[in-house]
Amino acid sequence: MASTSHEKRAVGSTKRQSASAKQQSIGVKRARLNIRNNFFSRSKALPIIRTNIVRLDEPSLATQVVAIDCEFVGTGPRGSVSALGRASVLNERGDVLLDVMCLPDEPVTDYRTRWSGIRAADLSRGLPFDAVQDLVRRAVRGRVLVGHALHNDLRVLRLHHPEGLVRDTSKCVLLQAKAGMPPQGKRPASLRSLSLALLNLRIQQREHDSVEDADACLKLYRLVAEEWESQLAVRAPELGKESDDESDQASNGDKAAASVKGRQRARLHELSYSNPESTAKLTARRQVRPGFVGTWQTGDADNLLVDDKYW
Secondary structure, three states, rough: OHHHHHHHHHHHHHHHHHHHHHOOOHHHHHHHHHHHHEEEOOOOOOOEEEEEEEEEOOOOOOOOEEEEEEEEEEEOHHOOOOEEEEEEEEOOOOOOEEEEEEEEEOOOEEEHHHHHHOHHHHHHHHHEEEHHHHHHHHOOOOOOEEOOOOHHHHHHHOOOOOHEEEHHHHHOOHHHHHOOOOOOOOOOHHHHHHHHHHHOOOOOOOOOOHHHHHHHHHHHHHHHHHHHHHHHOOOOOOOOOOOHHHHHHHHHHHHHHHHOEEEHHHHHHHHHHHHHHHHHHHHOOOOOOOOOOOOOOOOOOHOOOOOOHHH
């Protein structure tokens, strides 16, 4: 009997060791996959760490067409003001040129994780807004810029891009016609619906991923690029000659204003994670700049960004 009991314990121990080894093997495979995808998964076994990717100085990656997508978080009362949380830029081949997390100027009050895929820990390695803005400007300057509802991305980035170099898939009649979708007035076809109809590609099934969305925009652009470019060349050839200087002029004012109170904002952001009481006092004393994109008001654009039907 003693021998039988000992054998059972030995068998049980062997099974547990085997299960543990199998679990470790799966964990290693997942970790390798996540490292290859430049981030660690949100599983309990692994920490939440995102790696910023900046590959703007590699000549082999330079293309005339780039695609951009941004994820937004909320600042202000109830997270009602959209702020940049993540920016991703891909080249024409789909290679990632830029994928960075951004620390907004103001304390984040709603991470909008359902749509943005961003959590507090993701911003632990975030770059200051001014740095991200400058990186994006470098990545897109002088290039054809592809994206979906680009006005939202450019507004939050506080950047201007020459109209003749903008290719907004949300406004492309060719794509809507190809997908059998009639023009939808103020609310154009969503990226998700266009991707499914024309690419048989399912995106945004759960949380959004700006790299995935930018890649979908590129694929949609390629479907109609030849005809789209031909139409633009005939209709408005002068648009392509618009100077990039406008981009600099549009951003200089924001840059100067941001530098004046940069230290105060950094301190406010630091306190937002360490001392909520101090943050409340600082926020109460803070003066909102007239016309600044971060005023404590919810505009139509901000409402759309937290509307499932919009995406």
